[in-house]
Amino acid sequence: MLALSRGLVSRLQLFATDVAATPFPIRFLRGFSSEAAVAAEAETRIIDAKPGVMTPNSKRTGVIGVKCGMSAVWDKWGARIPITVLWVDDNIVSQVKTPEKEGIFALQIGCGQKKEKHLTKPEVGHYRAQGVPMKRKLREFPVTEDALLPVGTSLNVRHFVPGQYVDVTGITKGKGFQGGMKRHGFKGMPASHGASLSHRSIGSTGQRDAPGKVFKGQKMPGRMGAEQRTVKNVWIYKICPARNLMWVKGQVDSLCLSIIHTEV
Template sequence: MAAGSRGLISYLYLFRSSSNISNPPYRTTVSIANQFLRAFSSDTSLANENNNNNGRTVEGKPGVMTADSKRTGVIAVKCGMTALWDKWGARVPITVLWCDENIVSQVKTPDKEGITALQIGCGHKKEKHLTKPEVGHFRAQGVPLKRKLREFPVTEDALLPLGTQISVRHFVPGQFLDVTGITKGKGFQGVMKRWNFQGMPASHGASKSHRSPGSTGQRDAPGKVFKGKKMAGRMGGKQRTVKNVWVYKIDPARNLIWVRGQVPGNEGDFVFLKDALYKKPDISTLPFPTYFSTEDEDVSSLEPLVADLGETDPFMAAD
């Protein structure tokens, strides 16, 4: 097996060094051979070519955000819910999220992976609780072992260096977010709970069919039940995105963020936060590509930042 692998690698080296190839299909084959050699060869020149990103330099400094710029997202842990009271005494539910030491664990560029994205890692995990490929990935990138990874597509001007820390100050109070997570699993449920069916009549003549779905198909034509018919089945446990969740407050000292809106998942689940797609925030207020703390800044002494409520109370529903 090892001899066969060495023979294949030597053949790819020979194929890579040939200079008589000019047709586009062969060029594609050569690029595939180059990627195979980078992955399995121990040649230092190929390793250096792999790490240099073909001369692309990613700098970790503040920049100017444009209307077409797309920043990275953040991984957070759903801590629970609390409540606030508006000026009329109404109770408003607020969800608390914890951004547990997010760092950039991999930088993907068009020269190497063909896309522009950032892989973000969150939390901590012991080596014995990770698989060998996961440990090898973290060691190859030179970053700490992380519990959760997530890839966020970004624009080229929003790339961050490897190992950059991302705190809750990546967002600002008052902006809107899109929150993605796995909804609560509710098991196998009937049509009344799963699809809000009305149910059958609960009067005389209805025997043990009060919560049944009713008719599900036709007769001989077409003689089947169409795909997608709303019936009883497993409910919840799917990835869903809640749009336009409002940021009420952030606490830089504890990496906490308070949001008003529905956040999918149970307490302790991971959720993914990014700038809202529809209610876009003001680009002049956002730190771009992220917030960079200064060396003399004492994070533990920072006060929480609260959104400006303005003249109209945002916690009150519209009439």
């Protein structure tokens, strides 16, 4: 009874707040559903995909690409230039985030396709609430207000132009547990005299009695790879809109799933 009376008092206090200045339907919702009241009072932002002129401070969204091969081209001097082929797999805008609700300007991009049975219930509910098809991968890109796109907008390689510079982020290939020579490039122990079955050992890792410990951060054998890495200023060699392929200069083969983002 005590908890019930406290609940009724709090409801009545909320219901009596700004009675004269608030319309009756919103007063009713405010007293019994705070989320509905916030939604009713929030200003609806209309986002249209209309052409406009961006400023140097504008920040566009990126796309999600899958690395699908390596190639090479030769310049006019005969030098070989490594090229990485990226596939932009069916990217669409799956959610728009605004300061009124999420506090930031951002676009959530989804790529690929995935069956509903292979997704969790929260993921399925998210896609259904936004009215977009099920996607294999989701990534969020912070943008400026003039670069917002409506939900369902399709993105392809025409989002970029040849000669543009982009940043590519992804997860490196996992190498498992590796030794110091492969993981950190150590020289190793002597290969002939003075070493017995310890040629790939890392050697000493500390000092004597002072300080009598191994400092934190010492390079040692351990897990290698499977970390997020970013390659800056990757040059776009060419694009193929028919197959949604993009050729970028440089070796991006360690990125199994690449996120390509750029600024205007």
